[in-house]
Amino acid sequence: MKVAQGHLREAIKVCQEAVQLAEAQGEPVLRGAADLYTGLCELSLAQNDLEAAKAHLLRSQELGEDAALPRWSYRWYLAQAGVKAAEGNLDDALDALDEAERQYVRGPVPDVRTLAALKARLWVQQGRLANAQNWADGQGLSVDDDLSYLHEFDHITLVRLLIARYRHGQEENYLQAAAALLERLRQAAEAGGRMGSVLEILVQQAMAAEAQGHIAEALVPLEQAMAWGEPEGCIRTFVDAGPPLAKLLARMKAEGRRQKAYVSQLLVAFGMGKVIQPSAASVQPLVEPLSERELEVCSW
Numbered sequence: 001m002k003v004a005q006g007h008l009r010e011a012i013k014v015c016q017e018a019v020q021l022a023e024a025q026g027e028p029v030l031r032g033a034a035d036l037y038t039g040l041c042e043l044s045l046a047q048n049d050l051e052a053a054k055a056h057l058l059r060s061q062e063l064g065e066d067a068a069l070p071r072w073s074y075r076w077y078l079a080q081a082g083v084k085a086a087e088g089n090l091d092d093a094l095d096a097l098d099e100a101e102r103q104y105v106r107g108p109v110p111d112v113r114t115l116a117a118l119k120a121r122l123w124v125q126q127g128r129l130a131n132a133q134n135w136a137d138g139q140g141l142s143v144d145d146d147l148s149y150l151h152e153f154d155h156i157t158l159v160r161l162l163i164a165r166y167r168h169g170q171e172e173n174y175l176q177a178a179a180a181l182l183e184r185l186r187q188a189a190e191a192g193g194r195m196g197s198v199l200e201i202l203v204q205q206a207m208a209a210e211a212q213g214h215i216a217e218a219l220v221p222l223e224q225a226m227a228w229g230e231p232e233g234c235i236r237t238f239v240d241a242g243p244p245l246a247k248l249l250a251r252m253k254a255e256g257r258r259q260k261a262y263v264s265q266l267l268v269a270f271g272m273g274k275v276i277q278p279s280a281a282s283v284q285p286l287v288e289p290l291s292e293r294e295l296e297v298c299s300w
Contacts, residue, residue, distance in 0.1 A: 003043075004149075006195025008232040012043045022067075034063040035072050041079040045086055048235035048269050053083055073103040081118065086236065090122050097122070110150055117157045124157075124164045125242070132161045143181040147188045152197055155185055159204050167211055179208050199225050199234060203241050210244045215251060222248055223257070230262040239269050246270045 002011035015036055022033040037060035044053035057079055065072065077100035084093035097119050104115070120135040141158045145151070162178035165171065182205050189197040202225035209218035222245075229237065238245055246267065253263050 003046075004194050004196050006199055006228060006232065008043065008046055008196075008234060012040070012047075015040050015043060029063055029067040031067055032069050034060045034065075034068040035075065037063065038072065038075050038079045042082060045079075045082050046236050047233040048086070048239060050083070050086055053079075053086070057083060071105045071107050074100050074105055077103055078115070078118070085122060085125075090126055094119060094122055112150055113153045117154050120157050121160060124160050127164075127168075129161065129165055129168060132164075136161060143177040147184060149192060149194065152185065152189065152194070155181060156197070156200055156204065159185070159208075163204065163208055163211055175208055175211060179205070182208065195228060199228055200237050202228075203237055203245070206248060207241055207244060210248055215248065218248055219252060219257075222252075223259070226259050226262055226266075230259060235266065235269050238266050 002008070002014060019033065019036045019040065022030045022036060037056045041053045041056040041060065044050075044056060057076070060072075060076055060079075077096050081093040081096035081100065084090075084096055097115055101115055116135055116139070120132045123129070123132040123135070136158055139154060141151075141154060143158070143162075145155065147155065159178045159182055162174045162181075166174040166178070182201055186198060186201045186205070189195075189201060202221040206218040206220075206222040206225070209215075209221070225238070228234075238249075249263050249267050249270070253260070253267065257263070
């Protein structure tokens with residue numbers, strides 16, 4: 001609930017307090033403790049603390065099934081996929097999602113972040129747009145769908161696909177459809193108090209504008225996203241947007257805009273001033289290379 005509301009730090013605090021209570025019980029460790037560490041892994045990833053994420057994942061594995069709830073194995077592989085993706089090992093991340101699928105156990109609460117959508121996001125990052133489009137078609141997703149929280153993650157994933165397809169083929173209709181859906185998604189998420197979704201939607205609105213070369217327009221939703229993300233320590237939502245977002249951050253720093261410390265923190269997460277190069281399979285090239293001035297700013 002806290003994650004959906006965008007309260008990342010509160011979510012971490014809840015998990016940490018629960019872990020302390022569970023560990024204080026001594027041996028045998030209470031059931032559910034392993035799941036708490038899996039949750040801490042995912043929350044640490046959101047703040048881009050990869051070492052902490054891996055440590056929590058290892059601790060969860062050490063506790064194992066004796067200290068776990070029925071869906072633990074499934075969730076553990078989901079968390080491992082997140083770690084692998086953050087390390088840039090997308091094939092390994094997909095393998096982990098395949099194993100998660102084999103370990104899947106239906107729970108009492110609907111899965112709002114579906115495994116299939118997680119795979120589609122990785123395919124988009126890899127440039128395997130046909131695979132991602134097959135997923136969207138198989139789910140019957142459309143930009144004209146009625147919106148609901150249960151399918152919000154799916155629809156944001158569809159937006160990522162549409163923007164990638166525009167970058168790949170420069171077909172205007174893809175970007176128009178993405179922009180229209182994003183605005184509807186933003187209104188629905190804001191009305192529902194789901195600031196976690198609003199943050200990602202704002203970032204994607206920035207990406208849609210940047211894809212057309214509308215840099216000044218892209219900075220408006222990006223600054224709004226950062227205003228919410230900075231107090232919560234959100235990093236991965238920005239980094240996962242890829243090299244185009246690094247270009248926008250460099251522009252922000254060059255112009256001396258607000259949130260200077262956060263801009264620098266995000267640039268460090270992109271590689272501490274190293275030239276941001278998309279992978280060979282990426283379909284998200286920069287609209288234009290970083291200028292010498294922007295590269296200089298990244299190295300500050």
